Amino acid sequence: MTTLEKAQKASQARTLLGTLDHATKNRALGAIIKALQDNRQAIVAANQEDLEQAEKKQLAAPLLKRLKFDDQKIEEVCEGLASLIKLPDPVGNVMNALELDRGLELFKVSSPIGVIGVIFESRPDALVQIASLCLKSGNAVLLKGGHEAAATNQILADTISRAAIQEGAPQGWLGLMETRIDVEDLLGMSDLVDLIVPRGSNEFVKHIMRNTTIPVLGHADGICHVYVDREADLDMAVRISQDSKCQYVAVCNAAETLLVHANAARAFLPSMKATFDTHGVEMRGCERTAGIVDVLPATEKDWKTEYLDLVISIKIVDSLAAAIDHVNTYGSGHTDVIVTDDRQRAVQFMDRVDSADVFVNCSSRFSDGFRFGLGAEVGISTNKIHARGPVGLEGLMIYKWRLLGNGHIVADYAGKNARPFTHRDLKLDD
Amino acid sequence: MTTLEKAQKASQARTLLGTLDHATKNRALGAIIKALQDNRQAIVAANQEDLEQAEKKQLAAPLLKRLKFDDQKIEEVCEGLASLIKLPDPVGNVMNALELDRGLELFKVSSPIGVIGVIFESRPDALVQIASLCLKSGNAVLLKGGHEAAATNQILADTISRAAIQEGAPQGWLGLMETRIDVEDLLGMSDLVDLIVPRGSNEFVKHIMRNTTIPVLGHADGICHVYVDREADLDMAVRISQDSKCQYVAVCNAAETLLVHANAARAFLPSMKATFDTHGVEMRGCERTAGIVDVLPATEKDWKTEYLDLVISIKIVDSLAAAIDHVNTYGSGHTDVIVTDDRQRAVQFMDRVDSADVFVNCSSRFSDGFRFGLGAEVGISTNKIHARGPVGLEGLMIYKWRLLGNGHIVADYAGKNARPFTHRDLKLDD
Numbered sequence: 001m002t003t004l005e006k007a008q009k010a011s012q013a014r015t016l017l018g019t020l021d022h023a024t025k026n027r028a029l030g031a032i033i034k035a036l037q038d039n040r041q042a043i044v045a046a047n048q049e050d051l052e053q054a055e056k057k058q059l060a061a062p063l064l065k066r067l068k069f070d071d072q073k074i075e076e077v078c079e080g081l082a083s084l085i086k087l088p089d090p091v092g093n094v095m096n097a098l099e100l101d102r103g104l105e106l107f108k109v110s111s112p113i114g115v116i117g118v119i120f121e122s123r124p125d126a127l128v129q130i131a132s133l134c135l136k137s138g139n140a141v142l143l144k145g146g147h148e149a150a151a152t153n154q155i156l157a158d159t160i161s162r163a164a165i166q167e168g169a170p171q172g173w174l175g176l177m178e179t180r181i182d183v184e185d186l187l188g189m190s191d192l193v194d195l196i197v198p199r200g201s202n203e204f205v206k207h208i209m210r211n212t213t214i215p216v217l218g219h220a221d222g223i224c225h226v227y228v229d230r231e232a233d234l235d236m237a238v239r240i241s242q243d244s245k246c247q248y249v250a251v252c253n254a255a256e257t258l259l260v261h262a263n264a265a266r267a268f269l270p271s272m273k274a275t276f277d278t279h280g281v282e283m284r285g286c287e288r289t290a291g292i293v294d295v296l297p298a299t300e301k302d303w304k305t306e307y308l309d310l311v312i313s314i315k316i317v318d319s320l321a322a323a324i325d326h327v328n329t330y331g332s333g334h335t336d337v338i339v340t341d342d343r344q345r346a347v348q349f350m351d352r353v354d355s356a357d358v359f360v361n362c363s364s365r366f367s368d369g370f371r372f373g374l375g376a377e378v379g380i381s382t383n384k385i386h387a388r389g390p391v392g393l394e395g396l397m398i399y400k401w402r403l404l405g406n407g408h409i410v411a412d413y414a415g416k417n418a419r420p421f422t423h424r425d426l427k428l429d430d
Numbered sequence: 431m432t433t434l435e436k437a438q439k440a441s442q443a444r445t446l447l448g449t450l451d452h453a454t455k456n457r458a459l460g461a462i463i464k465a466l467q468d469n470r471q472a473i474v475a476a477n478q479e480d481l482e483q484a485e486k487k488q489l490a491a492p493l494l495k496r497l498k499f500d501d502q503k504i505e506e507v508c509e510g511l512a513s514l515i516k517l518p519d520p521v522g523n524v525m526n527a528l529e530l531d532r533g534l535e536l537f538k539v540s541s542p543i544g545v546i547g548v549i550f551e552s553r554p555d556a557l558v559q560i561a562s563l564c565l566k567s568g569n570a571v572l573l574k575g576g577h578e579a580a581a582t583n584q585i586l587a588d589t590i591s592r593a594a595i596q597e598g599a600p601q602g603w604l605g606l607m608e609t610r611i612d613v614e615d616l617l618g619m620s621d622l623v624d625l626i627v628p629r630g631s632n633e634f635v636k637h638i639m640r641n642t643t644i645p646v647l648g649h650a651d652g653i654c655h656v657y658v659d660r661e662a663d664l665d666m667a668v669r670i671s672q673d674s675k676c677q678y679v680a681v682c683n684a685a686e687t688l689l690v691h692a693n694a695a696r697a698f699l700p701s702m703k704a705t706f707d708t709h710g711v712e713m714r715g716c717e718r719t720a721g722i723v724d725v726l727p728a729t730e731k732d733w734k735t736e737y738l739d740l741v742i743s744i745k746i747v748d749s750l751a752a753a754i755d756h757v758n759t760y761g762s763g764h765t766d767v768i769v770t771d772d773r774q775r776a777v778q779f780m781d782r783v784d785s786a787d788v789f790v791n792c793s794s795r796f797s798d799g800f801r802f803g804l805g806a807e808v809g810i811s812t813n814k815i816h817a818r819g820p821v822g823l824e825g826l827m828i829y830k831w832r833l834l835g836n837g838h839i840v841a842d843y844a845g846k847n848a849r850p851f852t853h854r855d856l857k858l859d860d
Contacts (some may be wrong), residue, residue, distance in 0.1 A: 019781040098803050104792060105804060113814050114784065194814040209643065215815050236837040243839035257552065285694045328445065348831050352448040354544065362534060362835025371843070372536060372831070373528050373853035384624040385645050386816040389831045401802070401819045402780050403790025407666040409673035413801070423803035 001175075003185040007192040009141035009172025010025070011117045018112045018138040021052040022089035025136055028167040031087050032131055032132065033078045035163035039155070040074055046125065046151040049380060054148050062250070066158075069124040069152050077128040078131045078333045080376060084132055085376040087359065091138045097426035103406040105426060111400045112138035114194035117186050119199050119208070121147025129176055129376050130197075131160050137396040141192065144177040146200075146349050151409025187212035197379050202306065215354045217395060219382040221306050221332035222245045227323045229340035230263040235355075236361065237264075237339040238272050243363040244337060246279045250308050252315060252380060253335050253357075253367040257303060259323045262288070265316050274310065303330040320345050331355060333382045335367040335389075356382055356389035433572075433615040437622040439602025440545045440570035446600040448542045448568040452519035455566055456596040459515050463508045465593035469585070470504055476581040477554065484578050491755040492680070498552040499582050500510045507558040508808060513671075514562055517805060520823050527856035531849065533836040535856060541830045544624035547616050549638070551630050552576025557583055559806050560627075561590050561604055567826040568630050572616060572623065577628075617642035618732035625826075627809050632736065647825060649812040651736050651762035652682025654794045657753040657771035657779070660693040660794065666728075666791065667769040667830050668702050671742075673793040674767060676709045680738050682810060683765050683787075683797040687733060688744045693720070699723045715744040733760040739779045756783045756854065761785060761814045765797040765819075786812055786819035 001009075020028075047069040054067055092159065094107040116139045120126045125371060127145055134141035145153040157176040165171060176185060186193060190213050197217045198208040205214045205220045228237040244255035260268055263287070270419050273293045276283055284302050285295035295314065302313040303326070327336050335357035338349040350358040357367045369377025374392030380389050387395035413419050431439075445717050450458075467474065477499040479669055484497055525642055526538040544568045550556045562769060564571035575583040587606040595601060614651045615852070616623060620643050627647045628638040635650045656674050658667040674685035683845030693757050695718070703723045706713055715725035727742065732743040765787035770780040780788040787797040797820060799807025810816050817825035843849050 015754070015782050015784065018784075082658065098694035098798070100801060100803065104796075161659055192633060199663075211641065215645065215813070216805040217815075233837070239837060239839055243841050247840045247844070260787075324445070330627040346834075348449075350444050350830070354445065354448075355830070357831045357833065359833040360835065362833055363840045366530070366534075366835075366838070367831070371530060371840075373530065373851065379587055384708035384828055385647075386828075388828050398816075398818050400780070400785070401787045401795055401797075403787065403789040403792055404776075405796075407663070408796070409669055410677045410793045410801075411673050413676070420685065421801065421803065 001129045002424045003177055003182040004189070006142060006172070006175035006177065007115065007186065007189050009144055010175050013170040013173040014112065014114045014138075014140040017140055018091065018114075020062050020138060020168060020428070024168045025138070028135060028164040028169050029081050029132060031167045032065045032160050033081050033162040035159045036074055036078055036128070036269050039159050039381065040071065043074065043152065043155050043159070044070055046155045048107070049151045050149050057269070059148065061123065062313070063148070066123045067148055068155065073125055077125050080129060081132055085134055085374065087136065087393065090136065090397050095399060096143050099424040099426055100403070101408065101423050102422070104408045107404075108399050109402055113398050114394055115140045115142065115192060116396060117142045117144075117193050117214070119144045119196070119198045119200065119204075119282045120146070121182055122148040124152040125151050126158055126199070127156050128160065130378070131157070133376055133378060133393060133396060135164055135169065135173070137393055142174045142175045144183050144186075147179075150178065163369060164208060167376075184211075187214065198199055215386070217379060217381050217383060217387060219252060219332065219334055219380050220332045223251060223255070223257065223306050223330060223332040224255045224335045224337070225257045225259055225327050225331055226255045226337045226339065227259040227327070228261060228264055228268055228423045229320065229323075229338055229342065229345055230261040231341045231345075232264060233341060234268045234271065237268060238275050240337065240339055240361070240363050241272060242275050242279065244365060245276070245281060245312050246310070247363065247365050249310055251365075253364050254308070255337070256306055256313065257310055259326055260289075260316050261316065261320070261323070264315050264320050265289070265292055265357065267388045269314075282311045283314055284311065286316060286389065288316040289314045308333075311418050323408050324349060326352050330417050332411075333384075334380070335359065335364045337362065337364050357382070433607055433612040436572060436605035436607065436617070437545065437616065437619050438573055439657055440605050441613070441622045443600040443603040444542065444544050444570040447570055447603050448521065448544075450568060450598060454598045455519070455568070456515045458565060458599050459511050459562060460593040461593040461597045462590050463511050465589045466504055466508055466558070469589050471584050473504065473582065473589070474500055476585045479581045480579050493552065494579070495839045496551065496553045497556075497578055503555055507555050507625070510559060511562055514806065515629050517630040517823065518568065520566065520827050521721075525829060528852040529856055530833070530851050531838065534838045537834075538724045538829050539832055540827050543826055543828050545570045545572065546571045546826060547574075547626040547644070548624050549574045549613055549628045549630065549634075549805065550576070552578040554582040554586055556629070557586050558590065560808070561587070563808060563823060563826060565594055565599065566605070567823055570603045570827050572605045572607060579712070580608070595763050611633060614641075616736070617644065620644045629809055641841065645816070647809060647817060647821065648815060649682060649762065649810050652684070652764045653687065653734070653736050653760060653762040654683060654685045654765045654767070655689055655757050655761055656685045656767045656769065656794065657689040657747075658691060658698055659695055659753075659768055659772065659775055660691040661771045661775075662694060662769045663771060664694065664701065664771055665697045667698060668723050669818050670707050670767065670791070670793050671702060672768055673703050674795055676740070677793065677795050679740055681795075682736075683794050684738070685767070685794050686736055686743065687695065687760070687807050688742055689756055690744065690746050691750070691753070692717075692748050694744050695719070695722055699744075710740050713744055714741065715745060719744045720729065720744040736762075746850060750778060752852055757783050757785070763814075764810070765789065765794045767792065767794050775810070777843055786810070
């Protein structure tokens with residue numbers, strides 16, 4: 001089947017999929033759990049194939065670890081599915097109810113977006129998570145996983161798709177794309193696809209954003225900052241900076257730049273350097289930083305670089321305003337942290353930094369759907385509309401307006417003897 | 431000033447603008463009311479200039495009427511401003527509050543989007559409305575009005591901008607663009623502009639959507655349907671169809687296609703035709719329609735056409751499913767109506783029609799921000815993300831995540847002895 005045919009099928013499927021009742025969707029999720037467990041051996045065998053290929057190609061160890069999908073991983077995704085079943089139905093919630101006039105009642109009701117295209121890294125558990133989130137939210141989905149996981153993705157997609165269809169999901173609700181060319185094709189299908197969620201490398205996400213008119217939910221860069229204010233607990237500042245940089249360097253919410261208020265620099269930087277040295281972090285500092293501790297020189301380019309590595313750039317600033325300005329100029333609107341004892345300055349930082357996540361006295365690494373209590377995470381967004389920061393199920397939802405009348409026409413509400421609207425809030429029963 | 435400079439100024443202004451407190455924003459809105467009233471004579475004189483030019487160019491009467499901005503219009507926009515002052519501050523609302531762990535608290539807080547570009551028709555009242563909505567919501571704004579209103583727009587923008595700045599709004603919060611070329615320039619400024627709201631002709635909106643990577647909030651086509659079901663009050667169906675088509679033909683929420691269930695066609699179409707004839711509506715029907723009443727033939731093209739005129743296409747369908755399929759195939763996801771006595775079929779129509787507004791037994795013309803009780807309307811959106819249907823102030827808002835800790839780091843919540851998260855809802859006081 002071509003990508004176009006898959007997208008057409010998904011687009012047809014969404015009408016029925018969006019109207020499945022909660023019990024049916026949950027039965028389908030239950031059937032997926034059972035099918036994954038029943039097909040355990042075949043799934044692990046397919047993953048072995050992928051792993052052998054990947055080892056031959058000398059894939060790096062962390063990537064091999066992500067690629068691995070064994071009994072334990074299957075158990076984990078099944079636990080995830082079980083908790084998804086317990087979540088309330090995101091479709092059909094009445095968000096507002098307003099009487100416009102007697103017998104003319106308006107309801108704002110949550111509804112699926114339609115067809116979602118998701119492109120993700122070589123992590124088979126991501127396929128299960130995304131497919132199940134889309135099913136629960138009534139969205140048809142077109143998936144493209146990393147090619148290293150091709151065999152695993154194929155059997156997972158088949159297993160999941162079939163199990164859901166047996167419980168009443170429409171044919172074509174889940175389509176699996178196989179090549180990069182399929183993705184390029186998808187980018188042109190704005191008539192059929194309503195949202196693209198790209199996960200993966202910066203370059204790739206940027207490429208997607210530049211080459212489609214379909215809305216994209218995601219982030220390209222994650223240039224996150226920790227700013228140590230003039231009145232800060234410096235031990236805390238060291239701990240938070242170290243965690244933000246080192247706890248997991250290869251991710252978007254790791255810190256890349258440390259900003260230090262001039263008044264705190266002399267007391268802070270030496271102990272910060274001792275800690276970074278212990279953890280093997282390369283420090284690149286501005287001239288003033290170099291005047292206090294021994295660091296490599298930072299250039300303009302460093303402020304714009306997402307290292308995703310044990311490297312950090314450091315700049316001394318003269319004021320809170322200068323710190324905010326640096327963050328808004330060089331940051332990527334992802335996650336930025338202030339360490340301060342001054343509550344008012346903390347609020348100013350949170351008000352003025354134009355980022356999805358603005359944190360006070362804690363690590364940038366908390367920026368994550370699971371930690372935020374959102375349940376499964378669709379991705380992290382640096383968009384300025386729709387959904388921002390860690391995005392859970394609600395990022396896959398939109399709403400419809402339902403207006404129920406009894407022969408009401410607008411002519412009665414216009415002109416000289418216009419009837420007035422009542423615009424009376426209707427108490428919701430639930 | 432070039433458009434780039436205006437956009438840079440707006441982008442600088444947004445940081446402060448987004449943090450203005452409610453009282454300051456309301457004082458600024460009050461100052462705008464006063465300035466409009468004080469400058470009444472100069473504004474009306476500028477508008478006279480525009481009107482004279484427009485008359486020379488023989489602008490059509492309805493356009494002249496929209497262009498006119500006299501004492502009464504000034505009074506009306508000032509009333510609008512007064513009601514906007516009464517609305518609550520949309521910025522800084524805590525939408526969610528969650529304890530992640532002791533002393534680590536997460537708040538989802540509403541915030542402005544940033545810089546909004548709005549392109550609108552030659553209606554000076556639209557400038558006042560949009561500028562004031564942006565001010566209230568803490569968004570900087572770049573405006574481009576129809577060139578017929580150039581002189582009026584200039585004095586209005588100056589008056590509004592200056593009055594707000596005197597009360598504490600930052601320089602550059604409102605920029606006025608003057609030419610089409612300015613708009614083309616704007617489309618490339620995705621680093622500075624966060625959202626574009628184009629109002630105006632289909633072709634123009636489509637052009638914008640095709641030529642920018644900045645998110646666009648709006649609608650191109652408004653191909654709205656009225657479907658008369660097999661069990662419908664036929665008098666009501668005639669009344670609703672007539673209102674949907676004729677109450678105001680030149681707008682996006684007017685009906686363009688009438689779908690009629692085969693069982694109702696013989697009883698319904700003759701009286702519908704009598705009514706449409708009275709109102710001078712040209713009917714273009716499918717072959718089966720032509721077998722019942724005297725109509726011009728409809729072609730495939732008619733199902734895809736937004737007439738914005740006293741013309742309607744008519745098709746007989748054999749089932750509710752066929753009606754839904756027609757709407758989802760040819761419609762524009764704007765507003766679609768079912769007239770039916772069968773509640774279950776009404777629900778099925780609302781569930782399955784993939785449009786912003788799905789109405790039962792009332793006119794498509796109700797699809798409007800004022801009628802929906804949203805206060806002022808930013809526009810109508812057929813987007814599938816962010817905001818759908820009539821969009822009020824909330825369409826100019828997004829949110830930030832604020833996380834307040836006390837030295838919390840992620841390492842404590844990872845690995846073998848990981849601390850669990852509490853994820854406990856915090857009761858909101860307000």
